[in-house]
Amino acid sequence: MNHDPYVWGRPDDAVYGAYNHAIANASSHGNVQEETSFPKMNSQQPIITGTSVNSIKFKDGVIVAADNMGSYGSLLRFNNIERIFKVGKETVVGVSGDISDFQQIQRLLDELEITEEIYDNDGGHNLRAPNVHEYLTRVLYNRRSKMDPLWNAVVVAGFNDDKTPFLRYVDLLGVTYGLSAICTGFGAHLAIPLLRQLVPDDKDYQNVTEEQAREAIINCMKVLFYRDARSSDKFTLVTLKQGQPPKFEKDLRCENQNWRFAKDLVGYGSTQL
């Protein structure tokens, strides 16, 4: 017997009429008319997501950190995603939100790096963070204007032409802002208050040392792991210092966790008073 169900045959069209594909939402098998009458759909929500990106300026550089998790709703789907990557010589981009859109952004920026950095068509000028940020802003704003957004919030870190640290944000709507401490997503609520203790005013980053900034960011990653259910304790931390290539530290862990507070939590699905 041939075990392939496909050759078993089906009721003869001449006797029973053509199969009604509308039954049980069967696909239309190349029926173009029906396929095109279905509205085109753009992304309406992120699917696999990355949570916060946290960053702060210090005296002569920037630190950016993001964990390595990719969530599928509440499911921990991936734990090996590097959401911070290098563009050009001295710029890094940290991306939160939809992971597939993040990978699209990564491809776009790889292409940008090839056209701008490999072929020197501008007399020795380098691709710097402000240029990368401006480019990303245009991409994200144009996509939102097509009602087909790239579902991300992005932090661009690097240096200005005058070698001062650069840190700026852009999101799926094309809204941008610059600041001495930037966190996306949950970090904007939990980590920003901790980082603003170091930089209460924008220019105060000039008094912050690399060690202070690093300690604060690592503390933020721990605090976020305590309370952000979509975060992991494994993260990547990138240090940018003027005149040096970005230093990537991968597979860092939140150390000295203390969960004793958890037994006292009331509400939020735990014990009620």
Next chain:
Amino acid sequence: MNATVASEYSAERHSVPIEHRFNPYSDNGGTVLGIAGEDFAVLAGDTRQVVGYSINTRYEPRVFDVGDNIVMTANGFDADGAALIDRFRNSLKWYKFDHNGKRLSILSAARYIQHLLYGKRFFPYYVSTLIAGLDDEGRGAVYSYDPVGSYEREQCRAGGAAASLIMPFLDNQVNFKNQYVPGSDGKKKKELRYLSLEEVIQLVRDAFTSATERHIYVGDGLEILIVTKEGVRTEYFPLKRD
């Protein structure tokens, strides 16, 4: 003979998408204010950018010197505001290339911005736009727009989050609305006069400190761009950060 006998639901359209529409707009708060004087104009805005209950940043300039002694702001949804101002700046640059560096009068700038806005009539720039500068006679001029480009020249205008708080104050203090000559028993209106630059700056500062008290989207800093025949200069005053 050709039709399948099926349930009566088979003719119904299946798998119609459920619409959760992506919202392409957000409200980034902030408020702006323009006043025209006899031979100057000011355009002021606070420097806070928000979304929802979060303060994004305490210093993001929202009033810009776009060249040719014209200052401009587009307040509301920041991404649209930035896009509009970028487009205007770019057009102005090309206008100069194409017309041998000719100066663009504020009258022409105003009409051009109407077209930029109305060009997106069916997917509007979600902003209240103001420009300020000097007209051809050297008098202060402020033009204000709605999101789809309807515009007029005015002596003063507030826009953005706290526009409804500031505008009545301006009506009273700049155009002397509801002000009468003392002792005339409310019969003789106070005569209109131009305010001096010092008076205007004091008025702007009062307007913004008051708006900061009562509106959560306003605060952090006040940046005032002043246009005179000498050019554009900027003054900054801190506001409450709470």
